[in-house]
Amino acid sequence: MNAAAGYAQVMERRDEIIRSSLEIDYARYAIGALGFDYERLLADTGYSIDDVGAIQQRTAVGNTPLLELTNITALVRAVAAAGKGARIFVKDEAANPSGSFKDRRAALAVHEAKSRGRAGVAAATSGNFGAAVASQAAKAGLRCIIVQEAFDSHGIAQPEIAEKTRACEAYGAEVIRTSVGPELFYVFLRVLEASGYFNASLYTPYSILGIETLGYELAHQVRQQCGRPPDLVIVTHAGGGNLTGTARGLAKAGAADTTVIAASVDLGGLHMASDHDFNRKSFTTGHTGFALPFTTWPDRADVPRNAARPLRYMDRFVTVSQGEVFYLTQVLAELEGLERGPAGNTSLAAAFAIARELDQDRIVVVQETEYTGAGKHPLAQLNLARQLGIELRRGDPRENRPGQCIVIPEHPSQIAVSDVDLDHVRRSYLRNAFESLGQTDRLTGADIDFLADETRSSPAYIQEVIDETH
Amino acid sequence: MTERIAAGSWVEIHKIVLKAGERAPQVPEDTRQVPLEMRVKGFLAASANVDDEVEIVTPAGRRLRGRLAAVNPAYNHGFGPPVDELVTVGIEVRAILRQRDQVK
Numbered sequence: 049m050n051a052a053a054g055y056a057q058v059m060e061r062r063d064e065i066i067r068s069s070l071e072i073d074y075a076r077y078a079i080g081a082l083g084f085d086y087e088r089l090l091a092d093t094g095y096s097i098d099d100v101g102a103i104q105q106r107t108a109v110g111n112t113p114l115l116e117l118t119n120i121t122a123l124v125r126a127v128a129a130a131g132k133g134a135r136i137f138v139k140d141e142a143a144n145p146s147g148s149f150k151d152r153r154a155a156l157a158v159h160e161a162k163s164r165g166r167a168g169v170a171a172a173t174s175g176n177f178g179a180a181v182a183s184q185a186a187k188a189g190l191r192c193i194i195v196q197e198a199f200d201s202h203g204i205a206q207p208e209i210a211e212k213t214r215a216c217e218a219y220g221a222e223v224i225r226t227s228v229g230p231e232l233f234y235v236f237l238r239v240l241e242a243s244g245y246f247n248a249s250l251y252t253p254y255s256i257l258g259i260e261t262l263g264y265e266l267a268h269q270v271r272q273q274c275g276r277p278p279d280l281v282i283v284t285h286a287g288g289g290n291l292t293g294t295a296r297g298l299a300k301a302g303a304a305d306t307t308v309i310a311a312s313v314d315l316g317g318l319h320m321a322s323d324h325d326f327n328r329k330s331f332t333t334g335h336t337g338f339a340l341p342f343t344t345w346p347d348r349a350d351v352p353r354n355a356a357r358p359l360r361y362m363d364r365f366v367t368v369s370q371g372e373v374f375y376l377t378q379v380l381a382e383l384e385g386l387e388r389g390p391a392g393n394t395s396l397a398a399a400f401a402i403a404r405e406l407d408q409d410r411i412v413v414v415q416e417t418e419y420t421g422a423g424k425h426p427l428a429q430l431n432l433a434r435q436l437g438i439e440l441r442r443g444d445p446r447e448n449r450p451g452q453c454i455v456i457p458e459h460p461s462q463i464a465v466s467d468v469d470l471d472h473v474r475r476s477y478l479r480n481a482f483e484s485l486g487q488t489d490r491l492t493g494a495d496i497d498f499l500a501d502e503t504r505s506s507p508a509y510i511q512e513v514i515d516e517t518h
Numbered sequence: 519m520t521e522r523i524a525a526g527s528w529v530e531i532h533k534i535v536l537k538a539g540e541r542a543p544q545v546p547e548d549t550r551q552v553p554l555e556m557r558v559k560g561f562l563a564a565s566a567n568v569d570d571e572v573e574i575v576t577p578a579g580r581r582l583r584g585r586l587a588a589v590n591p592a593y594n595h596g597f598g599p600p601v602d603e604l605v606t607v608g609i610e611v612r613a614i615l616r617q618r619d620q621v622k
């Protein structure tokens with residue numbers, strides 16, 4: 049290893065490597081001491097939502113079916129008070145070429161790489177996005193490198209990530225698998241530098257604009273099937289792209305009044321960079337380990353300005369337990385004949401609980417499914433959990449303890465959501481924003497407006513928090 | 519004598535990227551105590567023995583070096599046996615729906 053490839057040296061070149069891998073000059077969008085022009089960053093890509101749809105259509109991405117889960121709705125009504133139990137629909141994103149909504153993000157990133165004449169694309173992702181980028185790259189005739197955090201220090205691979213390794217390799221990608229740790233980013237920077245490939249980051253404007261079509265289609269499909277837009281859309285939430293893109297797409301389809309709810313699996317108590325905890329999470333995405341840090345500070349991502357800014361769009365943020373998601377996964381298979389992967393079932397579990405409190409004529413949409421199979425299936429996760437000494441039992445899901453005990457509900461009436469206090473999340477975001485300021489930086493009026501947009505609050509609220517913290 | 523692996527074989531290499539003492543400052547204690555490892559698959563550039571320092575050509579056409587760790591490694595992830603905590607869920611919820619239909 050030459051000196052310039054050492055950890056500290058590469059991290060020092062970070063901004064430069066990212067800039068040349070993306071050809072986006074983020075500094076151009078800066079406003080005030082910490083703000084930036086988010087809408088202009090997205091608009092400067094030059095893609096309208098129709099352009100995005102047309103590009104996606106060329107590789108059969110998008111236009112996925114919207115299905116009404118009539119049997120699950122009946123089950124909700126069986127445990128709801130009289131007159132309660134909203135209609136639940138699901139957008140079957142598993143129908144995308146590589147099996148998840150991530151194809152929407154990858155389609156635009158790979159299209160961009162191709163039109164810029166790059167020889168290949170690279171992405172740091174342990175999840176569905178890797179398979180999506182690899183699939184799109186295969187179709188576009190581009191080389192592809194995926195960097196995954198895949199196994200712990202005992203060499204035990206997380207089964208779901210092992211399946212992603214297989215899928216990426218099936219699409220002809222080079223897959224670099226690492227053990228646990230945030231230095232995966234360092235490995236990724238070295239890959240970008242050595243290969244000169246386009247950076248298909250999950251957090252570029254392309255990756256977010258690609259998801260807008262999901263919300264857009266969904267709004268039109270509900271209108272077509274029900275004569276009006278959905279009342280609630282529930283989004284499995286991790287890094288924030290899914291929520292941001294879906295909400296923006298809903299707004300573009302004129303469904304601005306639809307309530308957008310983020311749902312994540314509660315992984316409280318587990319550390320995301322811990323080698324010990326890595327295989328004890330039983331979930332690889334859609335969990336609070338990503339959702340809380342990314343909601344309270346999106347710019348921790350692998351690009352200087354994250355185009356996923358979920359706090360701008362969420363009306364409510366709820367969590368569900370691991371056991372509840374596994375339970376709903378089984379219910380979806382056995383009542384609806386749909387065997388689908390873990391991620392979308394997080395928002396399904398939340399939808400089950402939320403629909404129970406709503407009138408029967410309300411419309412709730414679970415905005416995605418993903419494919420399932422070896423490694424991704426509840427059995428793979430539960431057998432691994434047991435092997436690692438995690439207790440598995442039936443019972444009250446409130447007794448679920450991530451990493452210690454997975455509790456599968458005994459009855460559907462036990463399914464419930466916990467609300468994450470959004471005021472708390474906003475304050476946490478603002479604390480992170482203030483901490484990002486340099487010693488001599490002073491907040492301008494433009495910064496205050498930016499922070500109000502970021503937290504979906506008002507300049508008065510921002511001022512109040514500033515006064516409290518200083 | 520173990521068998522020599524022919525050039526062109528599909529193999530996996532292993533490499534230590536950062537030693538235990540070189541980990542990023544923000545990693546938790548347990549992670550700091552172990553190295554950052556890396557594994558990549560590709561076609562073996564020249565015949566070699568397992569554990570030799572070798573070069574591979576990856577599917578992206580890149581040449582990478584590391585210790586020859588495995589030859590034609592299997593995909594071992596699967597499902598495992600059914601678990602008791604899930605096998606009866608379908609029967610239970612169908613019973614709830616049947617009961618509801620009778621009440622109506």
Ligand SMILES: Cc1ncc(COP(=O)(O)O)c(C=O)c1O
Pocket residue numbers: 148149150175176177284285286287288289290291333334391392416417418
């Ligand atoms: C199938 C699926 N659903 C939901 C998510 C969460 O999306 P986001 O990270 O954009 O919040 C992911 C991403 O990891 C995913 O693969």
